[in-house]
Amino acid sequence: MCGIVGIIQQTESKIGNExxxxxxxxxxxxxxxxxxxxxxxxxxxxxxxxxKIAEVLEKIDLDSIKGRVAIGHTRWATHxxxxxxxxxxxxxxxxQISVIHNGIIENFQxxxxxxxxxGHVFQSETDTEVLPHLIEQFLEEEKVSxxxxxxxxxxxxxxxxxICVISTLEPDKIFCAKKDSPLxxxxxxxxxxxxxxxxxxxxxxQEVVLLHDDEFVTISKDNYExxxxxxxxxxxxxxxxxxxxxxxxxxxxxxxxxxxxxxEQPNTLxxxxxxxxxxxxxIAEKIYEAEKVFLLxxxxxxxxxxxxxxxxxxxxxxxxxxxxxxxxxxxxxLIDEKTVIVPVSQSGETMDTIMAIKNARELGATILSAxxxxxxTVTRHSDEVLYLYAGPEIGVAATKTYTAQTLAxxxxxxxxxxISGELDNxxxxxxxxxxxxxxxxxxxxxxxxxxxxxxxxxxxxxxxSSFYLARSLNLQTAREGALKMKEIAYIxxxxxxxxxSKHGPIALVEEDYPVVFVxxxxxxxxxxxxxxxxxxxxxxxxxxVLEEGDKEMEELVKWKFEIPKGYSEMFSTIPYVVPLQLxxxxxxVRRGYSPDQPRNLSKSVTVL
Ligand code: GLU
Numbered sequence: 001m002c003g004i005v006g007i008i009q010q011t012e013s014k015i016g017n018e019x020x021x022x023x024x025x026x027x028x029x030x031x032x033x034x035x036x037x038x039x040x041x042x043x044x045x046x047x048x049x050x051x052k053i054a055e056v057l058e059k060i061d062l063d064s065i066k067g068r069v070a071i072g073h074t075r076w077a078t079h080x081x082x083x084x085x086x087x088x089x090x091x092x093x094x095x096q097i098s099v100i101h102n103g104i105i106e107n108f109q110x111x112x113x114x115x116x117x118x119g120h121v122f123q124s125e126t127d128t129e130v131l132p133h134l135i136e137q138f139l140e141e142e143k144v145s146x147x148x149x150x151x152x153x154x155x156x157x158x159x160x161x162x163i164c165v166i167s168t169l170e171p172d173k174i175f176c177a178k179k180d181s182p183l184x185x186x187x188x189x190x191x192x193x194x195x196x197x198x199x200x201x202x203x204x205x206q207e208v209v210l211l212h213d214d215e216f217v218t219i220s221k222d223n224y225e226x227x228x229x230x231x232x233x234x235x236x237x238x239x240x241x242x243x244x245x246x247x248x249x250x251x252x253x254x255x256x257x258x259x260x261x262x263x264e265q266p267n268t269l270x271x272x273x274x275x276x277x278x279x280x281x282x283i284a285e286k287i288y289e290a291e292k293v294f295l296l297x298x299x300x301x302x303x304x305x306x307x308x309x310x311x312x313x314x315x316x317x318x319x320x321x322x323x324x325x326x327x328x329x330x331x332x333x334l335i336d337e338k339t340v341i342v343p344v345s346q347s348g349e350t351m352d353t354i355m356a357i358k359n360a361r362e363l364g365a366t367i368l369s370a371x372x373x374x375x376x377t378v379t380r381h382s383d384e385v386l387y388l389y390a391g392p393e394i395g396v397a398a399t400k401t402y403t404a405q406t407l408a409x410x411x412x413x414x415x416x417x418x419i420s421g422e423l424d425n426x427x428x429x430x431x432x433x434x435x436x437x438x439x440x441x442x443x444x445x446x447x448x449x450x451x452x453x454x455x456x457x458x459x460x461x462x463x464x465s466s467f468y469l470a471r472s473l474n475l476q477t478a479r480e481g482a483l484k485m486k487e488i489a490y491i492x493x494x495x496x497x498x499x500x501s502k503h504g505p506i507a508l509v510e511e512d513y514p515v516v517f518v519x520x521x522x523x524x525x526x527x528x529x530x531x532x533x534x535x536x537x538x539x540x541x542x543x544x545v546l547e548e549g550d551k552e553m554e555e556l557v558k559w560k561f562e563i564p565k566g567y568s569e570m571f572s573t574i575p576y577v578v579p580l581q582l583x584x585x586x587x588x589v590r591r592g593y594s595p596d597q598p599r600n601l602s603k604s605v606t607v608l
Contacts (some may be wrong), residue, residue, distance in 0.1 A: 002088075002102040003029040003074040004183075005201075006164045006174040006194040008216070008221050012040060016047075018191070019072040024053055025199040025249050028257075028394050029102075030076030031597050033087035036273030037098035038067030039171040044098050048087040052597065068172050068221070071164045073100040079108070079197045090129040093120055094138035097146075097167045099135075101128040102196055103181040105162035111156065128455030131163060139169075150175050151216055154229065160351065164194055170183075171476030174219045177229070178211045182349045182376065183226055185209040185217065187239050192219050197347075197373075198242055199249035199392045206246075207239040210375040240372070248391045258395030258595040262581050266443035268390040268400045269574070273436055274409050279384045283342075283368045284415035287312060290366070291338035293320040294331055298352050300398040300483060303476040304405035307573050308342060310473055311413030328356035344369070346393060346401040348376025357381050370399050370408045373499045378587075386412070395596045397488050399581050402480060403442070403574050410435060410571060434568035441575045444564040448548075449579040452568050456543060456559050457586035459514075463491055466514040467496040467505055467540075468580070469531060471524035476605070477545075478518050481580030488588040488595045498524075498531040511539035516580070517557070520572040521547045532556050545576050 003026025007018050019036050034056040035048025045065055049056045053074065073088035080086040089098040105111070108127035111134060116122070120133040130152060138149035146169050154163075154177045162181035164174055176183055176194050186193035186201035186208055192203040194217070196207055211217060214229045226235040254260035287293055293312055295305035305322040312320040323331055325343070335341075341360045343353045348371040357367050358381060369382040372390050379385045388404040415432055417423035423431065460466070466485065468478035475497055482493035496505050498517065509515070515535045519528050532542050533556075542557040548564050561579035563572070588595040 002076045002196070003027065003193075003200070003259045004071070004100045004162055004164055006069070006071040006104050006166070006176070006219070008172070008174060008192045008219060009070050010068075010190055010221055012068045012453055013066060014063055015067050015070040016062035019065070019070045020053060020057065021203070022193070022195060022200040023072045025202070025394070026196055027074050027597065028396050030074050032075045032077045032082035032346070033084070034072070034074050035087045035089050035100070036065055036070060036072045036165060037089040037100075038065050038070035038092075039168055039342065040066040042168055042171065044091060044095050044168055046089055046091065046098065047086050047191065048084050048089065049200050052063045055160060059113050067172055069166045071100050071166050071174065078104050079127040081360050086124045086126050088128060090126065090132050092132040094136065096169055097132045097135050097165060099128065099131040099163055099165050101131060102162040103179075104281065105130060105157050105161065106159035107157065108359060111485060128161075130594050131157070131165075131563055135165065147175060149217060150177065151229065154216065162196060167191050169568070174221060176211070176219065177214070179213045180351060180354060180377070182347070183211045185211065185219065185239075187224075189574060192221060193446065194219055197392075198244065199394065202244060202249045202392070203246045206242045208242050209237055209239045212380065213377070221451060223341040239251075244392055249394065256395065256585070256594070256596045257398060258397055258585055261393055261395050261400045262578070262585065263446060264290040264391070265400050265403050266439040267408055268404055269442060270439040272404055273439070275389055277386055279386050280411055280415055282384050283386060284412055284419055286366055286368055287340050287342070287412065288316055288416060288419045290318075290340035293318060293340045293342065295320070295322040295342045295344060296325050296328065296353055296356055297322070297344040298301050298325045298350050300402045300480060301346060301405055302407055303480045303483070304402055305344050307410065307473065308344070308409035308569065315404065315413055315419050316360070325352035325356050328352070328359070332359065332363075335360050335363040339363075339365040341365045341367050341380050342369065343367065343382070344371075344405050345376075346372045346388075346398055346405075348373045348378035350378070353378060354381065370405060372404070397484055397584070397595060397599055403577065406574050407438065431568060431570060436573060437566060438571055438574055440527050441564055441567045442578055445575045445578045446582070448564065449561045450582055452559070452561060452578055453582035455482060455587040457583060460491070460583065460587045461489070461590035463514050465492040465508065466494075466516065467501065467509075468493060468495040468516045468518070469501055469528075469535075470495070471498050471528055472519035473573055474518040474520060474524070474576055477576045477580070478516070480577050481516060481518070483585070484581055484584035485587065488584055488593065488598045489591055490593065490599070496527050501531060502534055506534065506538060508537060509538040509540045513540045515540045515542050516583075517542060517544045518576050519544050519546045519550070519553055520563070520569055521550065522569040522572065522577060526567065529553075529556065545579050
């Protein structure tokens, strides 16, 4: 969580616009407060305030921020409420050292007590503020260089961090260190960058160097030096060119990133299908050979792993469970060298997932991941990786990465069906053809349902509670739809197995209560009719995501979303979720909320 960015330019000149432009691309990571520090005329300039970037920009003069180096931060508060004082950057007592930080310093209280005893004066309640004071303390006490003082500081802290430091003592450098929080370097002829994520500098460069845990890097105007803090050795790591294009981090005429990303799905799914990945066969074989399989994820990704779980049970007939990463403890005793863990993550930086797979690896498990971000921490702890190729996702509410994750689960499932013999050659080929049709079905789904979603949203926006019901495979579609509605439109939304809804939830139903049903033409279709009738008999207003031409269902419900014919029922979880993404989006907009930056949330959850 939180976005951090640093820029070094060739001369000491205006730098505020560049830093804010980069921070804007990272605002999905946190938006409690914003701050920038630079060094100009031998002094630190610090500008910071509570609020989102647009709000803070109204109060500050960007042109006043000059320097050769600058760092910027957009916060997702963990220690101390959002406020001007707690906003990063933080400084030492002499105002010579400025630090931004992503993560949590676990031993900050002990360090703060020591520093207070030594006379340091603190301005904030954050854990982060111990960092500049500790650097200052090492400089004074041990008369070491700035670089050594920062390294000593990093060695004293426990917890997770991506940190960037600038100082009047060496006004042409940025020093960074990383452990369990993401940090990347961007290189261009005129500027050097460091940031939590690539979109920050994508409009300047596609040349990227990924930093690993326990590394320290000194960035100057045309160089970077990486040191492995465990061995003290210098590491040579060449940049690589990312395939992402600068426009991928722009809204391209859409009012919000979320809407743009919903519309991108036909292309992202087609990219996934087009790019061959040799790891798919190895992943399927290892799952087939394993004794136990656990899929591991958090948030939306968890729902995609439910598809994976169902497919593995179906095609390999093997016990397999999808586990929420933060509940890994519950399965820890089951992990051994015959276990396969399949972590699924957009960012590859979700802390709960990282902690779980590190432990599972120590216990001998094989890690086979599905991840969007190339080179991210999860991929570095994996034996095999399936990449999602969904491009940067900037809207906080996941959309295109959920459908890509679900597609990846199907990809694995089909290979498993082939290996296990559950699918014969003809069936396999037929499903592969259907698989390739998914992007076009999703495209038609968007075209058929966007205006409807906007229309239904005008009614939904006035509600404060709803149910999403489905059976079997599409239960996760209902769960994902309900999650989208609660996270961006702030309407309490609960997904339930439709057959289970009479065991409790139905007690809440009253006149005009919204109940969304997911009703594909599969074996669940007949049974769900009864569940619709039960809800309507209590006054509920039923909405269905149904297959085009399903007249009987159309007559049962007040509003419908239609999925075009031609999809294989096996793959229904992908097109059926799309109208629910659109419904949540338009409901949020009608309620006056920003779907890209829902309150209290952050996209990449890098704290436990
Ligand atoms: N723990 C720090 C704070 O509360 C950093 C949080 C973040 O990653 O944004 O300020």
